[in-house]
Amino acid sequence: MAGAGPGRQGVLGLQPERAREDPRHRVQPPPDAAGHRERACELGRAAGGLRPPPVDGADGPGPAAAAGRPLGRHPRARAALAGLVALVLGAGAPAPAVVRAREPLSGGCAARGALASLAALNSPDGVRASLLLGRCLAEEGRLREAIVLLDRAQAHPTLAPYARLWAAEAALRLGDPEGARRRLVQALRGGLAGDGVVRAQLTLARAWLQLGRARQAEAHAREALAQARGDEERAWAWWWLARAAEVRGAGREARVRYATTWWGFPGTEASHAAWTELRRLGRVPAPPVGARVERARRLRDPAAALREWRAALHQGLPHHLAAEAYLQVGLLQLGSSSAVASLTRAVPDPRYGPQARYWLGAAYARLGHEAAAARTWSGLARRFPTSPWTARALVALASRAERRGDLQAADRWLAPATAFRTAAGDQARWRRGWLRYRQGRYAEAEALWREAARLHPDSPFASAALYWAALARARRGVEARSLLEAVARDYPHAYHGQRARERLGLSIPPPAPAPVPVDLPHDRYASRAVELAALGLYREAEDEVEVVAQRTPSQHLARLLAWVRAGAGDLRGSVGAAEALVRPWSWRAPELDAGLWSLAYPLAHWEVVERFARERGLDPLLVLAVVREESRFDPEAVSPAGAVGLMQLLPSTARGLDPSVAPQDLVDPQTSVRLGTAYLAGRLRDFGGDVVMALVAYNAGPGAARRFLGLRGDSVDEFIERIPYAETRAYVKRVLESYGLYRWLYRGDR
Template sequence: ALFEREQVLSEAGRLVEALDSIKGFVNSYPQHKLLPEALYRSAELSLSLNDPAAAVGPLKRLILLYPSHIAAKKALVLVGEIKASGVAFRWISPEERLSRGKRLLDGAHYVDAAKEFSQLLKCGNDAVAESAAVQLAITQIKQKRFDGAEKVLSEYLKRKPDAKNEAEALYYMGYAAVRRDDIASLLKIEKRLEERAPDSPELAGVLLLAGHYFDDSGERAKAGAYYRRIISEFSESPSVVEAYWKTGWAEYLAGNYNEAIKAFAPALKKNVKPARMRSQMVYWYARASEKSGRTDDAAGAYELTCGIDKKSYYCQLSEERLAGVPAGSISGAGGPVKQVPAGVEFKTDVTADDGADAGKSRVDISFESRYQAAAELIVLGQNSKASAELGLLSDEYKGDRTAIMEIGWLLQDAGDYASALTAYRRLMGGGPDELSQAACVLIDELGYPMRLVESIKQNAPEGPADPFLVAAIMREESGFNPEAVSPVGALGVMQIMPKTGEASAKEAGAEYSGPNDLFKPEVSIRLGSWYLGNVSRLVGNDLVLTIASYNAGPRAVLRWGAPRPDDVDEFIENIPYSETRYYVKRVIRTYAEYLKLAGFNPKDRWTRPFITPLGGARSVSGGQISATGDAPVTR
């Protein structure tokens, strides 16, 4: 197509035609993943044709809109060359640089974002400089540089910003204070906000921070007072949902189930946001109802949890508990959750059983030239080019769910599981209720590729690493993107830190020549699987502790992982690190989806159910675990 044609024309020396071709691509596909490279090629061709002024526009667009892309870094070099040549042109304004910095921040490129904001502090534009100061502080908080953030915000507040901006800065100062364990500073900020912005959402946010601090310190009464104040005085604040949750959870843990029900009850209303928090509160409303003997209320709330989000972690828990509702008893579950052995057999041929709408598109879209070209390129082993063709075709059919599903299947054929996952998410955006059950099964295989499990079994070292769990971790760590880089430097599909990769390769006896090897899926899978199997053994093959260890490191997990409550759902909700807590929930959800697609009932594949359904038997097993453990893979 246009992108490929430009390369052919450039190689033939037909630069004017090549430039026209790449401009056509830029204009026709403004959202395509190849656009950054196309903008760079457009600028290069303009320079080759001795028209540096024409190169400025594409370079500026590239640097502003795609600041973290490798093409943007090359573009900065070209800009330097144009400046050195003496060509006069209008470059990026302070406002545009601020926007660029925000894009870097949103993309988690914190080092580059901090550099951009720091340079803007003395740009000569007071409004931009003040905004840059706050953005720099937010960036430093993301980097866990809390002292630096506090210093930047203190200087900013000396400029006496307006009330709204002052309140925002004070909130972030409070956040930094809590993370520095400086409760005295947080309480001073609370008083200042009470004087300067008594009705602001920032004050509600600071009160919530104080509640969290006292919660974590074991001062439940003080924490509860803060949460109740938010509920009574800031009913319209975004913080109020979290305050209801914290209040209800404290009552639940204390065994005050009726009070917990009252606190969780607002989530039964449709206007509670975000949906994730609503699912969480409705689920625990059901659990509290169950504990207090209100089985019918519990069953209704479990059903509502799945109505909010059928694919959520909490829906999976609800389905498990609903399985035993007729028995009408209340029971917990104990002991470690065991994983599926690596050598287990599973079915991968999941097909529609009712001739539903799911398979219709294979004929409908096959006439498209891009589809045909992609299929031929896959046969020739040129998977990256095939993926590019399918990306263009996906843009053309973005409103056609049937076509998108077929494109997703061919993306999997090309080994591009990341783009296939994007197709899956686009399909699910329309809502699964619009599709037949058979169609949903086929669509799920785009989001949870079973053929990847087979690839994992081929690339992973022999041992106890569960291939379904490896696939689930890949999906949640990187979205199957082999080029993924985390803000802290974890690399590849399994998001392995370079030091962990080197140590794992040495212990596993695997070939490893350096961090760039982690971008190779087969290497990342092999080392990540080895590490996962190793930490799994350290924690007694306990599913929850294994997942948590992959994120936070086994040493940290073993500090708080035992003893634990019999009910595993309660244990997960009490994981002390919020990042690890959410991570465990996401991976468990994905793991269960893989097991279902493979033909298993998740609770039947574990040594015991993840949680015991209403009416199930109570069993307790497990013992003390002791191990040393490695550094975390992904933190």
């Protein structure tokens, strides 16, 4: 995070195995909150001209009213998101297609003339053309023609449920609720997946309301609420529950449900619609306590979330929700004395007990109450010896002992943590070797590191263990080249594999092989996921791929999921899906093609990044590496410390660079990159072009970086490991690893 200080580092966009200390993202939500995730609403279809038709009507907005509406709230952020498909799949970030269809099926609505000619043919491509052209015509309001084509597309053996769903939406807009209901029942029987099921259930609720059957409508809205994963879908489910209650005369219940929609799902289309309905009904009730909880979970602004959790507690919560609220209130004010009181209230809850105890110890530590922190963490270890939070507590105790110079005590705390197969366990195994290295006990350090790498070759710390084992050998005057060669060979893309190559004077690895896309056969049908992806129906394809991947995971499905998420405008989700497979730190990772690597390390926002990087004298690929590790390319990322945007700038830092910039401007990619590159260039000037020190300053703050200069000796490796902040140590290595991968992937092209 730009401009951060001790304990205020950025916390977003990290690989799970190496995540930073982000208390909000460590909270395990209760079962009723599981699975919620934000999605970019229909961006792929909007960009390709295939946005589904609106279903607004006299009886109110429908579940697809927000189709095509991105989650971005700043106008320029919305524009950037709307163009994301071109950035990811076009010239900006050339991720080759996983599956592709021939023209005109890949041309979208712009090719409607050719689609019409193709739709006349009695062939698989003819049926596909009918499906696509029907969607295009529905978007234009030519509903009767659209229904004819979509009904014809029901001949598609795998996409028939989607044809029926879209035909039903068009029929409903034409005033034919019975025709819509009939098609929707068939669509649900045909096996829709994910959001398609939710959309069908919500449209069925509307159809039943038009038929005067409020109870049936309510039942389908409840089904949608039970299955919805995204905020927009959950909000519309509540909206239709409210409308159904109003139709059957339950006015008070309707107002409560409208209020839940309005208050619980901020920023959604349904929230705005619910506010309109509440004003129409003449009295806006206080937000229900359940709506406050929903809202607090979703608010990205930490200060606003804290206010909402406090209001929910004041209003009164059942025990299980109160424990979650106290935990969140504590995490959102971790550096204050109030955090101790809140976290103490969460400790007795059986679901949150270990987690609350860990963060209670962290709260004491931040307040300087080291003895209380030690008592809390050691008590956690005694009471919950197998909890993953215990491993983190043991590592925290060891870190404080190491900081005091008591390396023997640090080793005693680390020893039991090595039994855990978690990120904290990996860290404990590595740091036991580091403690001995610091004391000059190089043979013992080497032995511990080599044993850790042997037992856990796929750990993110394995390459570090072998690399440092080689350095320990060199310190003893023993031949180390063969061990460095093994690190460079077995972990070529990991940070320490890159460092091994540099020490050995080796060139970068050979380019990844070019991908071989799958062509959609013109004379027969493919699986539903492949059909949807090839036709550019990315959101639907994502749902289908997720369903199949849960049953039979494979490399091809993982790559397809990353590609369709990119097409749908969900770049953060795309990177997450791709990096789960590429895993640069993995031992002898399988040969992966350049298409998958470019999805994990995309040239996102390239034109903006390149322009401002060149103006500041920066390598654009270094800037991309910073953006990737700060925000995973999410323009609206907000950290608990209040850092905002692609480059995670604190508003105070941004104002120091440009007094005219308001906090909300930082979600604009251009503003974030303009100011972030200026800040990074300034830190490079401060430290004479030293990239490592500049990254330390970017993450921990210039003041902290200057204090750490005294640790800077001849060995950059030893300096990085001696940085007092664990988060900053990990951040520097992550950015440098990504920078090396970007240079490997793109240096020859840029």
